[in-house]
Amino acid sequence: MSGALVAGEAVGRAIPLVAGALGAGGIAVAALPSRVRMRAELRRRWRTWAIAAPLFLGALYLGAGGAFALAAALGAVAVGEYVRMAGLRSVDHAVLTVAAVGLPGLAWLAPGTLDLRTAGALLLVAVLPPLLSGDGSAGFTRAARTVFALLWIPVPLTGLVTLGDTAVAVGLAVALGDVGAWCGGTALGRRGPLARPLSPLSPNKTWAGVAGAVAATGTVLLVLGVFSFALWAAVLAGCVLGDLLESMVKREAGVKDAGNWLPGFGGLLDRIDSLLPALLLATVVSP
Incomplete structure (x- = not known):
């Protein structure tokens, strides 16, 4: 079926x-x-x-296609609201938006790729912007808030596809x-x-x-x-x-x-x- x-x-x-x-x-x-x-x-x-x-x-x-569209739309909007509250920068916003669309997309088109390697890549991408920009004043806070957002918004919404x-x-x-x-x-x-x-x-x-x-x-x-x-x-x-x-x-x-x-x-x-x-x-x- x-x-x-x-x-x-x-x-x-x-x-x-x-x-x-x-x-x-x-x-x-x-x-x-x-x-x-x-x-x-x-x-x-x-x-x-x-x-x-x-x-x-x-x-x-x-x-699954409709669930992907729903998850991606909800994720993109929710990420925008979170970024404003958390005071993150546009590059952090971009990382979260890509995750909000990309994770449900992978769950739809290539579910076998969602494993620990994906999780590791997400964490690395989340901390790269403050690392590469040399943000010594708020870099750790930005990285922590971005990682939290990944676990709070895109990862759960992917469940609309996988469940x-x-x-x-x-x-x-x-x-x-x-x-x-x-x-x-x-x-x-x-x-x-x-x-x-x-x-x-x-x-x-x-x-x-x-x-x-x-x-x-x-x-x-x-x-x-x-x-x-x-x-x-x-x-x-x-x-x-x-x-x-x-x-x-x-x-x-x-x-x-x-x-x-x-x-x-x-x-x-x-x-x-x-x-x-x-x-x-x-x-x-x-x-």
């Missing part, structure tokens, strides 16, 4: 879930009274989801896991032990949100017929840790959002922060 056919079947199973979630969400945000503080933001988020969900599923429906139909489930589980975390935090996170924040990096993220993510991610994986404890743990860890990781980056950079072009979210990294570690961990636990 071809990869495109398998991915098409996975998308076909996901469409009713996505349609139901968007429909229920649309009705809910439309019915919100005007006194609700986040009404306008929630409506913007729903509109963004209504556009993003078909694009995500449509790309993966096309198989095949599992990428559909991971993407949807993360998306609805974020919704579940928000609902759990809103409903249960006002007082009591579940109201405790996970980390000072993001005080609004509470254990109540984790409980909501636990329920939502497990439900999505069960509905899509791909549930395993290892995959559930990978997705859940992505939902919990991804936001904290990006918060750490943003706090050091002194910014609230990675960008301001994505309605309801800020930048692309603000939307895919949980997806990145979830894809990476799903790749680790997948057979």
Whole structure:
């Protein structure tokens, strides 16, 4: 059975879930009274989801080629946002952009080349710009931030290609896991032990949100017929840790959002922060 056919079947199973979630969400945000503080933001988020969900599923429906295009596009945009936050130079930006397009491309056209040799070459290329320019004032910082970006953005997004139909489930589980975390935090996170924040990096993220993510991610994986404890743990860890990781980056950079072009979210990294570690961990636990 071809990869495109398998991915098409996975998308076909996901469409009713996505349609139901968007429909229920649309009705809910439309019915919100005007006194609700986040009404306008929630409506913007729903509109963004209504556009993003078909694009995500449509790309993966096309198989490995579509997954490559999706991963490369997401990677190129996310890298640009990261470079601005991290204060990297144009040559560092170029290295990361080439990796954001090249790694998913290799996974599509020559998957056998993705091994330790590729990892070694990536690390070498990441440190070459500050080395060759003789940057003694910020060279180490630039190299470290570039290597981190490689592991944070292009490498995980390559999982959209290598995971095949599992990428559909991971993407949807993360998306609805974020919704579940928000609902759990809103409903249960006002007082009591579940109201405790996970980390000072993001005080609004509470254990109540984790409980909501636990329920939502497990439900999505069960509905899509791909549930395993290892995959559930990978997705859940992505939902919990991804936001904290990006918060750490943003706090050091002194910014609230990675960008301001994505309605309801800020930048692309603000939307895919949980997806990145979830894809990476799903790749680790997948057979």
